Amino acid sequence: MILAAVIPTLISMMISYVMTTGSMKERAVTENQNLLYQGSLNLENDLEELDRSSLIVYSDPEFFRSLTYSQEDIRASGRQSATLQTIAQSVNDIMQVYLYIPSRQESSLYAQGVVKKGTGYPLYKDTPDLENQSLQFQTPHPIHTYGFQLSHSYQPEHKVFTLYRSIERVPSTEQLGILAIDVDLTFFSRISSQLYQPDHEQLYIMNEDGMVLYSGNESVIGSRAEQSWAGRVLDSGGGQGHFEMNKHIYLYEPIAAPSGSWTIVKEIPSSYLLQSADKAALINILLLAFSLILIIGASIWVSVYVTKPIRGLVGLMSQVRSGNMTVDVQSDRKDEIGILHRRFSSMMDTINNLILREYKLKLANSNNQLRALQAQVNPHFMNNALQTIGTLALEHNMKRIYSLISALARMMRYSMYNTDKPVTLATELKHVEDYIELQKERFENQFHILYDVKDSTRELLIPKMLIQPLVENFFKHGMDPLSDQNVIGIRSGWHSGSALEITVENNGRSMPEPALMKLQDKLKEIEALDIEQLEVFEEGTSDSEGGIGLLNTLTRLKLFYRGEAGFRVDNVAEGGFRVTMRMYTGGERIESIDRG
Template sequence: MILAAILPTTISMIISYVITTNSLKERAVVENMNLLYQGRMNLENDLEEMNRTSLSVYSDPEFYISLYYSHENINASGRQSATLQSINHAISGSKQVYLYVDGKREATLFAQDIARRMSDAALYDQIPDLSGKDYYIEPPRPVHTYGFQLSNPYPDSLQVMTMYRVIQRIPSSEQLGILAIDLDMSFISRISSQLFQPDHEQLYILNEDGYVMYSGNSSLISQKPREAWYNLIQESGTESGYFEHDDNIYIYDSIRTGLTDWTMIKEIPSSYILSSADKAAFINILLLAVSLLVIIAATIWISIHITEPIRKLVGVMSQVKSGRMTVDVSSPRKDEIGILHRRFGSMMDTINNLILQEYKLKLANRTNQLRVLQAQVNPHFLNNALQTIGTLALEHNMKRIYSLISALARMMRYSMYNTDKPVKLGTELDHIKDYVELQKERFENLFDFRYDVDESTVDILIPKMLVQPLVENYFKHGMNRMADDNYISVSTRRLSEDVVQIVVEDNGNGISEDKLATLKEQVQQLEMLDLEQLEVSDSDEADAAEHGIGLINIVTRMRLYYRDKSSFNMENVQPRGFRVVLTINVEGEAEDEGVDRR
């Protein structure tokens, strides 16, 4: 029992620890890759902005022309000072801007909001060799003033990163001068400091030459890393990724702009990521030790006080298993064993009740099945009765009555077989003719039925009862009994080989403009739904006609059957009347498969 309790628990702890550590590492990688991505985008935006700003030396014609004049030209020197001031103010973190014009051997420094000029000056000797380069970003270094004297010297601790741009005579590559922009480290640290926890993590930004442009450890700035992880990143050949080395996780991403091809690396100690898992593992081990002592004591007590009563209960269960469902399982004990006996007895009572209920349900289902069969008989009986009455009317030479009863019988037979299979349009139109025949008798020929059907359309397949509700709607709401020129028309035609149009039109009362607008809005909402969201309303016909649900159901059924290859349009006809146009795409449909011919 001790082994059965300890071994699974220990194995579970080990598995949980492994899964938890892997999950924590994966989550840390995903979160930090997203964090580096955001930092990369922000840095790239700032670097691109600095690049665009430095390129203003080409986009400003007046400045470009001023490079051909000396400082003695007031306009030229003023234009240069204004441009340097604009660049200094446009770039966040810019400390000073230096311009050297080769042909005039003149230098200008805009610093501390003042432009200083120097004539007959050599290029500042600490500027790196820019041969063959259009631009270069120098790793951070102590600030220098390019040979100028400042009224307020910079502190010795100030570090700047300098962006150099060679100004060329366009379109040739002849060098006209050099522009240098000094930026304090806030240019990078403002974004980089948000990407890591200085107390536990480390962040490095390396330039294309491998020098550290930024690091949480300031002593590493402008140095080349010597650690093995740097070589692993170089050998990976990928722009972004992660790996684990020396109990640290390294996540890296590339910063690629028109100026830079840098790499951002974040170093996270595995112990920092797994600290919560280690604490949980220690607590689990402590609990396991305590549990072991409790289990040993409980095992001894259980062996003495519980095993025997449980054996008796097992014997009772064996009797139940053999089919004796009325066995006595009561117990006078007040402890857990007694509760177990009473719960088992309650369970037996529940099982007996469920058996009885199951029997009653089966009996009720048999009764319901019988009622369903009876319900199926009644429509057949009515249909047969109508045929008998029609035959009797014919025997008494009452052909009109026979015609009406036959039409009603055909309508009942068409409606009685409530199937989801499609029908031919000709079958649906025959049903409409029978319906109209009965309505003519009802309204004493107060309307004219116009029937114009293209014979090439009668064999297309449509959902059952798709057109008939449109005709029925006229007699329920559209017909004007006071008029003597009432008509309703049903027409079909082929617009193309695969497109058929069905039009139902009348000159009745039409629909109010407000209700028509509401119906059109509902149709548009249906067209925006996915097919899985469509649902045919189960409202009765009276409610459907009153609230427009009948028309909406027709639209829904058309979309479900034709899969968005159909359209439904409705409009009022001037001076009075209502028109519904169904446009159906029958491309690729089977002619006879699954067709209801009744």
């Protein structure tokens, strides 16, 4: 027994440790690669936004013309100051914006909320050569003031990176000015801090030359990455990947910067990834030693103290199996055998209680069926009562009241009987007309309804209660009660010769965009379900939505037409809401409705 327990356990521990470490590395690589990919996308979006902010100089004609005038021109100077302020406020992390006009040696600096101007200033010495490349990023460096005196001095260790753009007279390459945008390193840290654990991991953002633009280790920011792994990353050709070196795992992901290709690198110690596996291995060894002691003692104890009571318990189980459900399962033992006796006794009590409960459930079900039969009397009673009231109104020459009551009675009969059977489009439209008749009395002349129904579609079978709930939604959500120009339109026709298309449209209130997008996404999810999944979905939603919700309408359409149906909701450009349904009735297979 000892050998049978120890040898498989040791082999299992070794295999488990090897497989666990390998699996943990693979999972960690996959998760971190996805995390770096998302981080690179976010950084690319921020860099594109920063690049767009520098392109404001080309989208502002007045600013472009002001470059040909001296700062002494108040209008030109004001236009330049306003543009610099706009650029500085376009991205939260921009510290200052510098503009230099070489032809007149004029400088402008927007910093600390004010614009400084000067004439006769030479171009700042650290400005890169923009002759062959109109856009460049300068690696992180201590922030400077471009020769201006500011009201508040910057901290010497405060670092920024700078975007330089040459302002050229398009389409020529004549340089009109140089724009420099100093960006705080929080531009990187805001996203990068979410990509690694500073206590255990390290993160680097490098350009194509191996210069570190950002890192959790501030001492290497602005310098070249000299570590051995950096050369391997730069030699990878700008793709994504990972490798293991010096007991560390390195993952890298390219970043498409406006002026070149950058790379984000994450360094993870292997010991940090495998610390849980090592801890699990140690725990397994301790458990194995403890198990050996227990196995030796249990082997002796089981053979002497356990076998006989277990045989007695097996005998009691045999009696239950033969049908004796009242066996006496009592034991005074305090050990596991006693627990088995008590659990078996509890199980017998539970079985007996379940038998009694099942009997009560059957009785309750019979009572509920009786109540359901009694409840069916109520709709018939209401229908007969309405007919009686209508007859009385007609006897007193109140034709309008009789007309309204008759419409209401027809609606009740339509909704009460054969709800699962299809009806013709003409029958459904007659039900809509009865509903509109009642609403006209309520809202008088506040709305109009327009029908454009092709005669060839009137006898086609459609699911019952398909159009009226869509019209009802207009009175619930879309109608303007202060207007008398509310219009509802119902159209039917053919699409591609074989697809019945029904449109319900109004000019009322449109659905808010967030709610519309959420509804469209949910409709897409339903369209992707197969028939069996749709049946489950319908059973789970019809009760809560009363069978008239938009989601339920799509479900009913796809079930009725066995998936050959499309459903589209959108806002009308001039105001209002539109629902378009397309059903396959024969001929060529229809395609899903374009969602625009």
